Amino acid sequence: MSHFVELVTFKTKAGVTPEQVVSAAAEVNRFLMAQGGFISRHLGQSEDGAWHDILFWESRDSVMAAMEKAMSSAHCAGFFGLIDEAEDNMALFPALMSVAG
Numbered sequence: 001m002s003h004f005v006e007l008v009t010f011k012t013k014a015g016v017t018p019e020q021v022v023s024a025a026a027e028v029n030r031f032l033m034a035q036g037g038f039i040s041r042h043l044g045q046s047e048d049g050a051w052h053d054i055l056f057w058e059s060r061d062s063v064m065a066a067m068e069k070a071m072s073s074a075h076c077a078g079f080f081g082l083i084d085e086a087e088d089n090m091a092l093f094p095a096l097m098s099v100a101g
């Protein structure tokens with residue numbers, strides 16, 4: 001069984017600082033750590049200002065269950081409120097190969 005990757009690329013609303021994003025993302029981490037099937041999260045920002053949130057999950061079912069709970073989670077609300085919904089894209093796909101060093 002392969003792991004699943006959730007890749008979210010987004011831009012924030014005007015005036016939001018990187019420090020605000022990282023702080024709000026840390027609150028989301030509290031939510032993620034309580035979700036079955038969660039493996040890891042990596043968040044970064046590219047030079048064009050876009051953010052890339054990469055999450056690894058044990059299965060598609062674990063991703064879908066967490067996504068449903070996230071919509072009503074107080075831990076996630078602040079983070080979601082920073083995102084410009086017009087500049088938000090999510091992909092979900094099975095990892096076909098993984099390597100760690």
